[in-house]
Amino acid sequence: MNPLIEVDRIGKSYGSVVALREVSTVVNAGEVTCVLGDNGAGKSTLIKILAGVHQHDTGRLRLDGQDVRFASPREALDRGIATVHQDLAVVPLMSVWRNFFLGSEPTVGAGPLRRLDRRTGRETARRAIADMGIDLRDVEQPVGTLSGGERQCVAIARAVHFGAKVLILDEPTAALGVKQSGVVLRYLAQARDRGLGVVLITHNPHHAYPVGNRFLVLTRGASLGSFEKADITLAELTRQMAGGEELEALEHELRGVSG
Amino acid sequence: MTTTTERPDPTDERLAPGGVVNRLVARPEVGALLGALVVLVFFTVVADTFFTTGGAATWLDDSATLGIMAVAVALLMIGGEFDLSAGVMTASTALVTAILATEAGLNVWLALLVSLVFALGVGALNGWLVVRTGLPSFIVTLGTFLALQGLNLGVTRLVTGSVQVSGIRAAEGYESAGFVFASWLTIDGTSFQISILWWLGVTGLAAWVLVRTRFGNWTFAVGGSAPSARAVGVPVARTKILLFMTTAVAGWLVGSINILRFTTVQANQGIGLEFQFIIAAVIGGCLLTGGYGSVIGAAIGALIFGMARQGIVFADWNSDWFMLFLGIMLLGAVLVNNTFRRRAERVRS
Numbered sequence: 001m002n003p004l005i006e007v008d009r010i011g012k013s014y015g016s017v018v019a020l021r022e023v024s025t026v027v028n029a030g031e032v033t034c035v036l037g038d039n040g041a042g043k044s045t046l047i048k049i050l051a052g053v054h055q056h057d058t059g060r061l062r063l064d065g066q067d068v069r070f071a072s073p074r075e076a077l078d079r080g081i082a083t084v085h086q087d088l089a090v091v092p093l094m095s096v097w098r099n100f101f102l103g104s105e106p107t108v109g110a111g112p113l114r115r116l117d118r119r120t121g122r123e124t125a126r127r128a129i130a131d132m133g134i135d136l137r138d139v140e141q142p143v144g145t146l147s148g149g150e151r152q153c154v155a156i157a158r159a160v161h162f163g164a165k166v167l168i169l170d171e172p173t174a175a176l177g178v179k180q181s182g183v184v185l186r187y188l189a190q191a192r193d194r195g196l197g198v199v200l201i202t203h204n205p206h207h208a209y210p211v212g213n214r215f216l217v218l219t220r221g222a223s224l225g226s227f228e229k230a231d232i233t234l235a236e237l238t239r240q241m242a243g244g245e246e247l248e249a250l251e252h253e254l255r256g257v258s259g
Numbered sequence: 260m261t262t263t264t265e266r267p268d269p270t271d272e273r274l275a276p277g278g279v280v281n282r283l284v285a286r287p288e289v290g291a292l293l294g295a296l297v298v299l300v301f302f303t304v305v306a307d308t309f310f311t312t313g314g315a316a317t318w319l320d321d322s323a324t325l326g327i328m329a330v331a332v333a334l335l336m337i338g339g340e341f342d343l344s345a346g347v348m349t350a351s352t353a354l355v356t357a358i359l360a361t362e363a364g365l366n367v368w369l370a371l372l373v374s375l376v377f378a379l380g381v382g383a384l385n386g387w388l389v390v391r392t393g394l395p396s397f398i399v400t401l402g403t404f405l406a407l408q409g410l411n412l413g414v415t416r417l418v419t420g421s422v423q424v425s426g427i428r429a430a431e432g433y434e435s436a437g438f439v440f441a442s443w444l445t446i447d448g449t450s451f452q453i454s455i456l457w458w459l460g461v462t463g464l465a466a467w468v469l470v471r472t473r474f475g476n477w478t479f480a481v482g483g484s485a486p487s488a489r490a491v492g493v494p495v496a497r498t499k500i501l502l503f504m505t506t507a508v509a510g511w512l513v514g515s516i517n518i519l520r521f522t523t524v525q526a527n528q529g530i531g532l533e534f535q536f537i538i539a540a541v542i543g544g545c546l547l548t549g550g551y552g553s554v555i556g557a558a559i560g561a562l563i564f565g566m567a568r569q570g571i572v573f574a575d576w577n578s579d580w581f582m583l584f585l586g587i588m589l590l591g592a593v594l595v596n597n598t599f600r601r602r603a604e605r606v607r608s
Contacts, residue, residue: 074492085490091483093550094476102480103492105473115471158491 003028004166004197010059012045018221019045025216025226027197034208035201036241037218043201047170051083052076082159083168090151092144097125099143100158128161132187149180153187160191167191168199173207185211205241209234287544288556290595295563302570309573312449322565323454324513326558329539330465331509333557336540338502339482339549340396344404346532348510351407352378353518360430362418367432375511382507386500415526425523441520454516462558469554483550539564542592
């Protein structure tokens with residue numbers, strides 16, 4: 001199977017600061033690629049390159065086998081890469097269906113009489129969200145009244161509905177409680193089962209491990225490796241993420257303090 | 260709000276009973292509507308001639324030009340921005356029209372066209388500066404407000420040697436333009452200013468655009484959360500610039516109505532009105548932080564304004580009391596809006 005996205009030794013510098021160095025991984029259709037790392041590890045930089053917010057300086061980014069370089073988030077979106085940001089996903093005071101279609105509203109009529117097709121909008125949104133397994137009481141309610149998990153799900157349903165091939169989820173569980181995180185991971189799995197390639201960014205290996213097929217661990221801008229699930233255990237992943245040997249050294253020191 | 264009781268109707272059982280009432284009070288303009296009724300009843304009781312066709316013609320006239328501006332300012336505020344130059348813009352456009360028609364001898368229609376282009380230019384400049392610099396529109400438009408105020412006085416004095424321009428009545432095209440912008444309609448023996456029709460038309464059009472078109476959707480979005488809007492592909496900069504241009508065009512419309520009606524314009528006119536527009540929009544349910552509000556509410560806010568200002572005259576009180584009334588009204592409206600908005604946003608789970 002050809003990968004949807006192939007990240008090949010990509011690098012990015014901001015002035016003299018090297019944010020990302022020789023990072024490689026792949027995203028396959030129907031699979032979840034997890035990007036793990038502590039704060040400042042380069043997760044956001046990688047995601048911004050995939051989403052078209054920034055451009056890479058070195059290495060190659062291939063979409064469906066073709067070399068690409070996105071000029072803008074809109075271009076990435078048009079090529080089928082949708083990003084759901086943790087806090088940027090929705091406009092809280094707007095209704096669910098208006099959020100769902102924001103930027104791609106269905107219209108009827110032509111010229112100056114072109115107007116929103118509200119009935120289609122409401123019903124399509126309700127159906128698309130129901131297909132993801134969320135039964136919303138009322139698509140006219142402001143998104144701000146939904147729980148954090150439901151909000152993420154509206155954003156995921158939107159990306160799926162608008163034909164995304166790749167779904168990038170930027171720390172979807174960071175601000176959520178245990179139960180809500182589980183809910184979001186379930187919708188993520190739904191998107192995966194529908195054949196989307198999913199990129200999950202997180203610093204929580206316990207969220208990544210159950211749903212992931214592949215784990216890219218970043219630290220200080222460099223890759224510690226891109227592991228297939230069969231090649232790594234949760235314990236090993238956690239250790240890698242926390243900085244491996246460094247943590248052991250720290251533990252040793254802490255033991256020294258208490259002992 | 261989970262209810263376990265079974266209900267026969269096919270709607271979702273998790274919608275609370277009384278959903279209609281909830282939905283009604285969740286609308287931003289409801290507070291203003293109640294306020295307008297209170298003011299109407301109050302002045303009808305204290306002043307005999309207030310609630311007559313003649314009385315209505317007076318307070319509707321007062322509300323009309325304010326209402327046109329309040330509607331445009333409400334759109335801009337929903338889009339998350341302010342325009343402090345909106346008040347002085349009504350004078351600037353009137354001055355451009357008047358100077359071109361009297362001093363340069365242009366046909367009034369041509370003068371109106373030039374001042375419209377001028378207004379579009381200033382609006383675009385306001386918007387471009389705001390989206391380009393990322394500075395608060397409060398400061399940027401305060402700058403254009405002061406600059407326009409200086410230009411109004413400076414240019415008028417240079418061209419006419421005084422601080423007012425009059426004599427547009429003699430200009431070519433005055434009759435037809437005056438008919439469109441400043442004539443009287445007689446209904447049932449009472450004369451109503453045509454500006455009332457403009458007000459209703461502008462309100463209807465703006466309300467339709469806001470809730471029924473993509474542009475309206477984008478207006479809510481750029482005011483509610485510009486980064487989210489940008490992330491899903493809404494042209495944030497274009498939307499905001501167009502909203503600033505809309506306010507400027509409304510200023511042009513009001514300036515044109517004023518110059519053709521009174522045939523004289525003072526160079527220092529319009530200063531301080533910008534806050535009245537914002538007050539009317541806020542009374543009508545607009546949030547100062549953007550992303551929420553109503554055009555119809557803003558029109559009702561202007562109506563409250565006009566009714567109170569004229570009602571105080573009808574009741575034979577000193578007009579000094581108007582500002583006190585306005586302050587109380589504004590505070591009351593903000594408190595009511597706040598409560599209603601919380602209700603609208605309340606987590607229903």
